[in-house]
Amino acid sequence: MKTEPLLQVEGLCVDYPVRRRRRFRAVDSVDLTVAPGETLGVVGESGSGKSTIAKAILGITPVTAGTIRFEGRELDPRRVRRRKPITDIQVVFQDPVSSLDPTKTVGHTIAEPLVAKLRREGGETGDVRRQVAEMLDRVGLPENAASRYPAQFSGGQRQRIAIARAFIVRPRLVVCDEAVSALDLSVQAQILNLLTDVQRDLGVSYLFISHDLSVVEHVSDRVLVLYRGRVMETGSAASVVQSPQHPYTRALLAAAPVHDPLRQRQRRELRASYRIEPKAAAPLGDSCPFAHRCRFAVDRCLQERPVLQPTGADGAVACHRHGELPSDAEDDVPREPRSTATGGSK
Amino acid sequence: MTTLPEPAPRPAADAANTGLVRSVLRSPRGAIVVAFLVVLILACALAPLIAPYDPLAQHLSAVRSGPSGRYWLGTDSLGRDLLSRLLHGGRSSLLGVLEAVVTLLIVAVPTGLLAGYLGGTFDRIAMRVAEVVMSVPVIIILLAVLSIFEHSMTSAMIAFGVLGSSGLMRVIRGSALAAREELYVTAAELMGLSRLQVVVRHVLPRCRGAIIIQASLFAAVTLGVQTGLTFLSLGPPPPAATWGGMVADAASVFNQDAWMLVPPGVTIALTVLAFGLLGDVVRDVSAEKYAAAPAARRKRRSGTPDTAGRPEPATDMLLSVRDLSVATDGGRPLRLLDAVGFDIAAGETVGLVGESGSGKTMTARAVIGLLPGNCRITSGQVVFDGSPVQDLDQRAFRKLRGRRIAMISQEPMAALDPSFRIGSLVAEVVRAVDGIKGKAVHARVIELLRMVEIPDPEAVARRFPHQISGGMAQRVAIAMAIAGRPELLIADEPTTALDVTVQAEILDLLRSLQQQNNMAILLVTHDWGVVADVCTKVVVMYAGQVVETAPTGEVFDRPAHPYTRALLLSSPENTHVGERIQAIPGSVPTPQRWPAGCRFASRCDLAQPGCTEGAIPVKDISEGRLSRCLRVDTLLGGEARR
Structure with a gap:
């Protein structure tokens, strides 16, 4: 069942100017799709x-090349400047302090996008207060939070406020840019659960950006692995994490430590045996961006840019040596069934 | 992580919901300052009604009399009642301050906000104009204005407001530039608010503290300038009552009667002080309003x-x-x-x-x-290698730190002074803990950098902290920590x-x-x-x-x-x-x-x-x-x- 993707990004390139009129390519020919109700982890x-991809999709950074389609329509990359925003795309940022205006009450902050949308569409704003109360309840904040200021809330609560602000206009897609990275472990768990609940109730899609693979694996249906602006690998979350290509x-x-001292030691020793002296990063051009750190690199990797080739059901990998590499089982210490005390939730 | 835990969120935000004015009045300083200014302004505004005498009426029988039941603040050389003159003079002084401050705000706030928020061409033009205005000698312009519009204090004060606005504009621009980087401003843009709405709702509040302080300081300065101008009889011509004029009158007879200087002098000083304090109080109060509630005053x-x-x-x-x-x-x-x-x-x-x-x-x-x-x-006790260290003073602790106990932190960049090269940063530590000098220091620096597995340590030693990556910076921080061969390394979220x-x-x-x-x-x-x-x-x-x-x-x-x-x-x-x-x-x-x-x-x-x-x-x-x-x-x- 191939459904029409909600978001379709093709050949996205974003350049940033650096000194002396040079440009730095932050995002290089990235393709991605997000289906309705799906979570794509980046x-x-x-x-x-x-984060540059997130900004490009939100329309707050100039796009050098490529198209971004939302529900089949091509988006104007300058729409925010032209004040024609797409309220169907919302965002939750990483920094729970900076993302809320300290001089506005929580109720005002949450209501603002809804009021702006209703005004633009000529709707009635009488119902806003009730909707804000409903949204506060949904994100697990007390009703009286509406009249308080952001400074009176903890980091986790502020992130709940930011989530309420994003969802009040009933978006179809929410970009979560490291939305849980600044939070403590127990708070992060609460917010991840909240995001999952809201997705289940409201059927929204997420573009979930994070540096933490375990978090991405937990929330995502599919995963996109980026390195130096290029897609290295994509596929279902399970296949990318369980059998990375x-x-x-x-x-x-291999670098992410696991919660098991014994297995972690074996993995560490394995990793040490593979370790190569990294060479200086070659300028991005017609080469694999990872070649200088790759223990499987051959001459071709430095001379020719690898293209994404399909791996299995829905995956793809940009590696010249795909198919020649040792299987992942030889490459990593296998995951053992989790011990009953910490993982025994079945 | 290194600061105190943030205070408990307070359930009822009473302070946050009261108006700014009420909050100002609630603080003792604020109440005194506001009371003083209100009394002063009312008294001056109502001068024609409440002043005991005509400010120009000369009582030649009571020339230069001190304070008395008849003349509360005494009289001047022509026997004019000082209190009446003070009240009447205050009208033009305070009105002048108001004119200048209003002009300042009208010019500086919109230009500063737009220059900071929009950037680009508008910003460049506004900044160049501001630079030109700042380079103009204020007093000469004021004299020119006063000679064109003869004795018109209003035009002088408006000119002063315009000239002063370049400073405030720069301050506001700076705050607006910082606000533009805030994510909530980005969020507001994504909502489709117009630029004007974003500026008024989200950027302006951020600049409010700066505006209030600058405006109140400017009011104080304006009063000084205005008094100076009237002192030089550049304002309303004598015999009209002005504060500056009264000081001038008093100064001319200072040797015979010092008292005459007291009423205008004290009034001017107190008013200047009140303007300055008012700015402070308003800023403090408005900052408190959005800050986390103070620590609960509940006894634990x-x-x-x-x-x-x-x-x-x-x-x-x-x-x-x-x-x-x-x-x-x-x-x-x-x-x-x-x-x-x-x-x-x-x-x-x-x-x-x-x-x-x-x-x-x-x-x-x-x-x-x-x-x-x-x-x-x-x-409690902290025992390091058999000896208690919890009561050591800083001097004794310094012998331990860096030598026997070292520390690295979460932000390696914060540990590296950006104005020194990596080599000299490490060398400084080496000299302190090893007590070696000369060439040996450099050798030890390179050895340390090699120990933390930095490739090409000679080259890295010549770089500045901003030229290396975060991982490299943490390696340098570790090199500095192990320079004294510590027995214990405290690594705070390294x-x-x-x-x-x-x-x-x-x-x-x-x-x-x-x-x-x-x-x-x-x-x-x-x-x-x-x-x-x-x-x-x-x-x-x-x-x-x-x-x-x-x-x-x-x-x-x-x-x-x-x-x-x-x-x-x-x-x-x-x-x-x-x-x-x-x-x-x-x-x-x-x-x-x-x-x-x-x-x-x-x-x-x-x-x-x-x-x-x-x-x-x-x-x-x-x-x-x-x-x-x-x-x-x-x-x-x-x-x-x-």
């Missing part, structure tokens, strides 16, 4: 261009 | 530490902390750490785990003698700000350095993966207390405190895909709200009535395992598993 390290994805997974 | 129930058989520090350990309590200073001390205790053996890595507000950073800082200025150790592949490299580095030098590490972290990777022992903290101590091998499989178990379960890694994460309900209580009994009880699924009754003692469960839980047997017995 993983990458700092500088991989994941690209050496970079494997490196990312 | 005395959660007495478990004093039963005060534990003795272990003598065979490198670091032994016992019963360590830290509180804020002041009349209402707030306890931040409560009877914290743990040991670190030589060469061991101990993980100090907890969420924000658990006190883990505070503990680390107490150990190294770097508590924030308003905090102090109230009881990898939190780094990418996961860089984190793995830094952890590998710490591990290998530790093996080479037999260095113990106290690793403050909230990441269980990091704990599993490097720690041999875990100390779990919650709300200022140690709730569990365990060898790393056991804590993941058999946590001995419900909080440890809940924290492990709330990680997505320990959740099956497609299932809800078992999040802990509620949040960590702030120090103001620590209950008398178990601090985790309200969020615990094993809690029973006994848990909330009194302080929970630490229980020894097995070799090297401690738990602060009454129901630890149930927990470990596995009956109450979720």
Whole structure:
């Protein structure tokens, strides 16, 4: 069942000017789709261009090339400047402090996008108060929160406020740009559950951007792995995490420590045995962006840019040596069934 | 993480909802200042009605008389009543101030906001104009204006307002530039608000403090300038009453009668002071309004530490902390750490785990003698290598720090002064701890950089901190920390700000350095993966207390405190895909709200009535395992598993 994608990005390139009239390509020919009700996770390290993709989709950064379609219509990348926003796309930012205006009450903050939308569409604004109260309840905040100021709330509560503000206009797509990265573990769990609940109730799609693979694996249906602005691998969350195809994805997974000292030691020793001396990063051109850190790199990797080739059901990987690499089972210490005390929820 | 835990959110936000004016009047300073200005303005405005005499009426029988029942403030050389002249003169002075300030705001606020928010061409033009205006000598322009519009104080004051606006405009532009970077401004743009709406609703409030202060200072300056102009008779021509004119009159007869200077002088000084103070008070109040509520003024129930058989520090350990309590200073001390205790053996890595507000950073800082200025150790012992260090003064501590105990922090860049090269930053530490000079220093710097596995150390030593990556910066910080060959390294979230592949490299580095030098590490972290990777022992903290101590091998499989178990379960890694994460309900209580009994009880699924009754003692469960839980047997017995 192939449904029409909600969001379709094709050949997206974003350049940033750097000094001396040079330009730096932050995002390079990225394709992605998000289906209705689906969560696409975007993983990458700092500088991989994941937040730039978010900005391009939100229309707050100039796009060098490529198209962004939403519900089949091509979006104007300058729409925010031209004040024709798409309220169907909303955002939750990482920083729970900066994302809320400290001088406005929570009720005002949550109501503002709804009022703006209703005014634009010539609707009645009489119902706003009730909708704000309903939204506060949905995100687990007390009713009297509406009359208080953001500073009176903790980081997790502020993120709930930001989520309420995003959902009040009933968006179809919400971009979560590291939305849980600044939160403590227990608060992060609460917010992840909240995002899952709201998605279930309202049928929204997420573009979920994070550097944390375990978080992305938990919330995403599909995952996109980015490195230096290019897509390295994509596929279902389970297949990317359980059997990563690209050496970079494997490196990312191998570097994340697991909650098991014994297995972690084995993985560490395995990782140490594979370790290569990284060469200086080659300028991005006709080469694989990961070649300088890749232990499987051959000459071709430095001379020719790899294209995405299909791996299985729905996955794709941009690696010249795809098919020649040792299987992931030899590459990582297998996950053992989780112990009963910490993981025994079945 | 290094600051005090944020104050408790207050349920009813009464202060936040009262108007600005009422809040100003509520503060004593504000009330006095407002009262003074209101009386002054009313008195001047109503001068024709309330002044006892005509300001120009000469009473030649009472020339230069001092204060008396007839002339309250005395009379001047022509026998004119000083009080009447003061009141009448104030009308033109205060009106002039008002004109100048209004002009200033009309010119500066919109241009500053738009220049900062829009940027681009408008910004460039506005800034160039502002620079030109700033370079113009104000007094000459004012004299020119006064000569064109003869004796028109209004035109002089409007001109002064325009000239002064370039300064305020720059200040507002700066605030608006900063506001533009705030995510809530981006969010407002995404809502489709017009630029004007964004500026008025979200950018202007951010600049309000600056505007209020600058405007009130400008009012004070204007009054001074205006008095100066009238002193030089450039304003309304004599005999019209002006404050400056009165000072001039008084100055000419100062040698014969000093009193005449007092009424206008004191009035001018007080008014200038009042304008300045008003700005301060309004700014303070409007900042408070949006700030977190002040610490709850509720008396905390005395959660007495478990004093039963005060534990003795272990003598065979490198670091032994016992019963360590830290509180804020002041009349209402707030306890931040409560009877914290743990040991670190030589060469061991101990993980100090907890969420924000658990006190883990505070503990680390107490150990190294770097508590924030308003905090102090109230009881307990910190024994390092057999000798107590908790009472050492800063001078004695300095002998330990860097040499025997070193520290690295979460923000490696913050540890590196951006104006020095990496080489000289490391050299500074080397000189301090090694006492070597000359060429040996450089050799040692390179050796250290090589030890932290920096490729091409010579080249890196010549770079500035902003030219290296975050991972490299953390390596440099580690090099500086190990320069004194410390026996204990305190690492406060050393990898939190780094990418996961860089984190793995830094952890590998710490591990290998530790093996080479037999260095113990106290690793403050909230990441269980990091704990599993490097720690041999875990100390779990919650709300200022140690709730569990365990060898790393056991804590993941058999946590001995419900909080440890809940924290492990709330990680997505320990959740099956497609299932809800078992999040802990509620949040960590702030120090103001620590209950008398178990601090985790309200969020615990094993809690029973006994848990909330009194302080929970630490229980020894097995070799090297401690738990602060009454129901630890149930927990470990596995009956109450979720």
